[in-house]
Amino acid sequence: MSNKDSDSDAGEGRCQSCMSSTKDKFNGFLSFLWNPQEKTVLGRGGKSWGRILIFYMFYYAFLAALFAISITIVLGTLDPDVPRFQTRLQVPGISVQPKLNTKAERTSDIIFKQSDVNSYQKYVDTLTDFLGPYSKANQVDFTNCPLNGSVKMNQDYSKDTPPPVCKFDIDNLGPCKQAPYGYDKGQPCVLVKVNRIINWFPVGYTDISKAVGNGDSNAPPLKDVLMARNRPYDPKRMYISCYDATSGNKTNLNTAAGVSANTVYYPEDNGMPFTYYPYYGLNMQPDYRSPLVAVQFMNVKRNVEVRVRCKAYALNIVDSKRMSSGYFTFTLQVNE
Template sequence: MATLKEKRTCGQRCEDFGRFVWNSDNGTLMGRTPEKWVYISLYYAAFYVVMTSLFSLAIWVLMYTLDPYAPDYQDRLLSPGVMVWPDKYGEEHVEITYNSSDKHSWTKMSSCLDTFLKPYKDDKQTECDNCTKGTYFFQKHFTTPNNTKKSCSFPRSLLGPCSGLHDSTFGYNCTMPCLIIKMNRIIGFLPSSNNKSQIHVNCTVLSGKENVKKIEYYPDKGIMDRSYFPYYGNLAQPHYLNPLVAVRVDLVGKQQAKLQCRVVADKISYQNFHEPYEGKVDFTLTNLGNH
């Protein structure tokens, strides 16, 4: 029958640990002689110095070869996405719903648009440059302070009655609400190679045509001028402002309609089933106020 292992006391265990830390019989510290501890310390010091140097060199080479103003590889859409404001959307689809008879409802919409347009105030664009309309604004060199490039101004007044300068309600207290269409930015993107055609926004009624009396565009014809392209990135153009198009819809009847607004240009696609916001935006506009 196996004998039970003798249980060691706490004092014996402490004595064994002390002998492990320093064994005076063979002169070892934690199982190694001081000479071996020097060798292994030098080895690991050299190892980590080499590894740190290689890692630092790799980071330096990577940063040296990267362009700080434009990504080497882009995984974004080939065509820009399109958004609509006010961005008070529904849960599943883009549903812009308001009540022209409820001040709280239409104030929420107008406040959203006013906040969105604050960067477009004239006093906010003191460093923007007035560009030649109708032509792309190519810039090979950094001509402004802080190593940046110029940006074309977009005065809020171009949005006409949808600028909020004369009507702070943006039409949401009646049946002619304003919507703002914005195309997302893509560095170096040129929307059109055809100089004869204008880059513009066009809205069509998908359902509820009888509820839409007319659609108005600001600037005229919904044009997005070429002078706002190409975009060189936020670092190169910190004061860049997206060109906007305001759409004013005259709702009648049941005061509900589903619309599609798309940016029309030969390099902008809008039929990608897997990217519903590429080149276009579909939304439902509903006024719950008194008919």
């Protein structure tokens, strides 16, 4: 026999051996899945499967019960009305409407052309939607609270005896209470509110000379703001001021550096009565309406980008850019 014949026979033998080995492995796998002789599935008989299923049933039931007990204990230590930790919410921030949802982010920048309705209609629609809950029809059962800053702190309110929800009279917003909110005249309105913090109560100044902003906000003194409006100071109100934050000659809003009567506030005392505070949380006051101050810019320099900053004045409000508290800055540009 030649070497070629010998090699061919050896190759055929190896091939047959390989096929036989694969067949044996496959049959072994099928026998592992179900062995009719021993009546086992995956190598286990009925009793073995029964014991392991009972074990895991009790094991996972124990874990579920342990989880449920742990959650119940934790929830039992929490107040449903007030978060346990409010370390980042000691000082309220300021928000300004209209605030638009864009593809990139929510923005309060206001840029429009006075002669083009389509350029400012989005701001008008946003303000209309925002003021919807403040309509008289949506405040029928609210309380007509006295606006003298009466304090209702530390009272024993509960769901059975909830705190009153004070009515906010939208008529106090003057021309900023209804569309088109001055945008058609190039005298746009914005609505300023202080963000809600549960159980936070503003503290008024006993000395108005201390009502100034710090270096972060660079706000004008409150006494100058009130003097420009010829309004007395009420220590039971939290005041709002909006001003030109652009460096250099700050005359783009007011035609004079600092503050001016060309920036008009509604209510006319530009203050938020302490009556509306504190806020007791969504569970206690689901219908709560934050007080508003409307600001109308009567003499904005045309075709110029103005950085407007609005600040809230209270003794316990600290201006902080890092914490986004005390003031809010946005861009205002009115084009011809």
